[in-house]
Amino acid sequence: MKQTNIQKNANARDTSKKTKDQLIIDAGQKHFGATMCKSCGMIYTASNPEDEMQHVQHHHRFLEGIKYVGWKKERVVAEFWDGKIVLVLPHDPSFAIKKVEDVQELVDNELGFQQVVPKCPNKIKTFLFISDEKRVVGCLIAEPIKQAFRVLSEPAGPGSPTSTECSRAWQCSDVPEPAVCGISRIWVFRLKRRKRIARRLVDTLRNCFMFGCFLSTDEIAFSDPTPDDYKRLNRYQET
Numbered sequence: 050m051k052q053t054n055i056q057k058n059a060n061a062r063d064t065s066k067k068t069k070d071q072l073i074i075d076a077g078q079k080h081f082g083a084t085m086c087k088s089c090g091m092i093y094t095a096s097n098p099e100d101e102m103q104h105v106q107h108h109h110r111f112l113e114g115i116k117y118v119g120w121k122k123e124r125v126v127a128e129f130w131d132g133k134i135v136l137v138l139p140h141d142p143s144f145a146i147k148k149v150e151d152v153q154e155l156v157d158n159e160l161g162f163q164q165v166v167p168k169c170p171n172k173i174k175t176f177l178f179i180s181d182e183k184r185v186v187g188c189l190i191a192e193p194i195k196q197a198f199r200v201l202s203e204p205a206g207p208g209s210p211t212s213t214e215c216s217r218a219w220q221c222s223d224v225p226e227p228a229v230c231g232i233s234r235i236w237v238f239r240l241k242r243r244k245r246i247a248r249r250l251v252d253t254l255r256n257c258f259m260f261g262c263f264l265s266t267d268e269i270a271f272s273d274p275t276p277d278d279y280k281r282l283n284r285y286q287e288t
Contacts, residue, residue, distance in 0.1 A: 115152065115185040115238065117177075120145060127253045131244070132180040134187075134253050139171050149175045152185050156236040176254060178237075178246050186238040189250040191258065194231035197270030198222050200279065229268040230258050248285060 084095045094100040120142065127134040137149050153175075156162070178187030198221040232254070237246045255264040266286045 115155070117148070117179050117183050117185050119179075119183070126176070126257045127249065129249065132178055132186070134250065135177045135179055136257060137175040137177065139173055148185075149177070152177065152188050153190065153234070156188055156234055160234065160236060162234065174254075174258065176250050176257075178250055180241065184238075186241040187246040187250055188234065188236045189232060189247075189254055190234040191230050191232045191254055194228050194270060196225040197228040197231065198224075199226055227268075228270045230254065230264055231270045231272065233272045235271070247281070251285065 083092055085092050123145075124136045124138070124141075125133050126136045137145050139146070173190060173192045176187075176189040176191075177185050180186045201220045201222055232251075235247055235250065237244075251269075255269070258264055271282060
């Protein structure tokens with residue numbers, strides 16, 4: 050009797066385990082599991098109604114945010130074979146400012162930024178990279194500053210943080226250094242990355258931020274870069 054009960058309990062445990070492992074049923078769906086939308090870049094579970102609803106909402110909001118219809122007398126500061134860069138200033142028409150606000154909301158949500166009132170709202174410069182498909186696929190927001198604090202290099206060793214650590218606090222110097230331009234946000238649409246869009250945005254900023262002056266990399270500061278961003282910035286400064 051004891052052996053029989055033990056066997057029944059074991060079978061019950063196995064059945065319970067199999068039930069928990071069964072997550073998706075093949076009922077002839079076209080897609081299974083994680084899927085990336087080719088238009089908005091969102092990753093969602095195609096067989097999950099809640100995920101699909103969130104994707105529909107995000108998809109519409111995202112495409113409306115990055116859609117670019119243009120306007121008269123837009124300030125084109127650079128042109129390329131795959132798009133152009135438009136500069137938007139605080140005193141531009143209201144519809145241009147509204148487009149910047151829509152793009153910034155998408156950027157902040159993706160980067161995890163909180164809405165912070167800038168110190169000099171009347172001096173902010175926003176650079177939008179417009180693709181040949183009439184979409185905003187890159188954004189850089191900058192403002193004038195007077196000083197910044199250099200990020201200290203991490204000591205090399207077996208116990209030092211690795212580049213795979215995505216969430217960490219930077220250790221900065223206590224000694225301020227003179228700087229001219231502060232970049233608060235730089236963003237590229239996920240499906241358009243690795244096309245040198247961020248580099249072209251920074252190059253255009255350096256050329257257009259101050260009239261008649263090309264900024265050096267030592268005159269530019271970035272706010273709270275991720276470890277990957279920090280590596281990319283170091284590579285940019287070396288070129």
